[in-house]
Amino acid sequence: MAKRKTTPKTAETKPTPEAAANAIRVLHFADVHIGMENYGRTDGETGLSSRVVDFLRRMEEMIDYARENDVDLIIFAGDAFKTRAPSPTYQREFAWRIRDLAELAPVVMLVGNHDLPPNAVKASSIEIYDTLDVPNVRVAQEYTVFKMETKRGPVIIGTAPYPMRARMLQHIRSSQKTIREVDDLLEEQLNHILEDLAVQADELDPDNEIPRLLTGHFTVRGAILGSERSVMLGRDVQVSIGLLADPRWDYVAMGHIHKWQDLTLDREDAPPVVYSGSLERIDFGEEGDDKGYMWVSLARNATVYERKAVTARPMMTLRIDCRTDKLPTQTVLREIKKFDLNEAIVRIHVQLTPQTDALLNDARIREALREAGTFHIAGIRRDVERAYRTRLDSNPEQLTHEQLLEQYLHMRDMDPAYRNEIIEAGNKIIHDEAD
Template identity: 40%
Template sequence: MAPEPIRVLHFADLHIGMEAHGQIDPQTGLNRRVVDFLYAFDRIVDYAIEHEADLILFCGDAFKNRDPSPTYLREFAARLRRLLEAGLPVFLLVGNHDLPGMEKRATPLDVFGEFRPLLRGGEGLIVGRREDVHRIDTRRGPLQVIGMPFPVRSRLLKDETWRNLSPEELDHQLRETLHAVLQHLLETKIDPALPTIVAGHFSIEGAAYGSERQVMIGYDVVLPPSMFRHPAIDYVALGHIHKHQALGDGAPPIVYSGSVERVDFSEEDEPKGFCWVEVRRGDARWRFVELPARRFFTLSLDLRQAADPEMTAIAEIRRQADRIREAVVRARVRIRPEQAERLREARLREELEKAGAFSVSSLHIEREESVRSRISLTEMEHLTPLDLLARYLDSRDPPPDPGRRERLLRLAEQLMREEEP
């Protein structure tokens, strides 16, 4: 009889401390966007406890920056405590946002690692700050986690000559070093009879990037997926890239769980959540579990044809109230220059707030200047009067609708024929 699979909850990129688009919540004293990220963490803890996870695997970037406030540390610790009190082992991998400015300083996650000796058996909490193999005894059996935190070149490349390398040479050197480290761990430290998961925080070739590029901390190295195609590896759990995705179609699965909440409008249409993994030696099955993340919504209004641009905009805002309500909203409005006096930005913001927007990120009004192209004398000699009329109609701002344009051209053609001798 096959052993029962070990249940692993894989998530990453909490980024507690992201405050953009939020105001202070009077009930908690926290920024409302921070509350969104903590709410996502709460849902992850609830799911893990309810579904009897055997291991919580966090793949890096707990906080927005390397020096989180005591308040953010307290909130992280409260949720971590719920997991540990439920008897669920937790593996915390260090990401680039968790790294201190100096190598010998502690990371925010090291604080929690100091409590490990106080936990039952000392194995309830592991902080992965170095490349190493960790055996974890779960209620459904043992498994191994190969921790590969965000690669720090000053730690991995001991020879100071790396400082003189070109970016391409540095990339190559880091890739080769990490590959050698992984091979060494696979050959000398793992038990080939146990399920093995690689937990990593880095970029993989072929992955689609998201908003993490805007908030990147540290030098980013890109590793080939072939580096992890090893028969001893059953699943590769990744953090660092905010877009949930699986790379390649071979074994083992190489999966970014993605961030747990939307950071900005580049993630407007991306689902957010975590991965539920069931792993046996030689086999890993996983699925993505979506979380109810804060919606981001772009409202595009083209008012160039509107007789009353402000009332037209208000009507559209009210029509789209369901999409606006509780969303971070940005509005993009196109008008003609002569319409500017009939459209008040403050009035549109007021209407968006009345529609229940969580916040109005921006309201951009684009005044489209009319541009008319001149016809050269040489070109004019080859155009008929009807061609010239068609050019004139097309240059109008706004141009007539297609049906009216065709009627005008037919009437003009009819008049021209009547005038022929």
């Protein structure tokens, strides 16, 4: 558990009993991306992609924890779907789970870049919750600050959805400006907006007693990026961490970047600025990333949080060097047995020479992976080294058969001992033919 008050936050810090008893219990998650189907197959029970089922099950794990621990407030920091125009089936599956969350506590849904419509006049993919006035759900499409009641007391919430370039530039004549100049203008505007949100929070709480939370969906400069780069839509506006590390907030719940991180972990007198990360691995760029959500005990100047892990689908890359192996297939099979690949998405990268490449049996490797219980074989990649080919002697007709063979083999990239065996065997054949 981590704490930020007037001392640096550490993983071992515990809240005081008084703070824990009065704290607002907040669930913070983001970047669900329902609709990611890569490395999946059709699930016979649901008819959905098995990878979509993975993402939905991670949501269900999170909902179960929130229910068991009596959640007070739920912050979804943006990006519900993979695309801006999700299928009705994906909308239905996501809506069922939002309904389950709304039965537990108020839900604030921030609009992320994947939730935005293709142009400003169309509806976002999550706007329907506001249109239907779904009980206990508020869609945050604007930069605003409001007070929300929970069963453990009021919370002041500031919302900073993904900055739409067209909307933010509608009063600025940007046609004659460079891309860099436009980006600087956007960042300047967003800076003013974030400062104004903090001012509004003070105005709503003149006695400085109500816990405050800001939620945003954009890139903070200095954050460690993840696979969101591969699914990013449009150019990104970056914000300085100094604008968010503001003691007028108690917790900053961020979405957009898939790798979980606290950007103010070692800073005094600043709130936690936390990317919860995505709930499930999207591709191999997130192979080593833990996945989960944040469980926050929100209190004025005494906020603590815990990161809760989910059982995300494992992704594993096996890198195997077979350049000097006489039996590369057997080497790969031995490596496969060293790992627990059950229910994992697996890819294999094998380093080979032209000689060992010819000996590698893909079919046997795939059979071994299936026997190991892999969920999906993402591919077997052969990295074959191509040696630089020097020319033979300028007068090869003057060389003996033995000399030609030796010169040819020295041009190949192979183990010297293996090369000597071939030369010895070749010389024997040459001599036998001569006899």
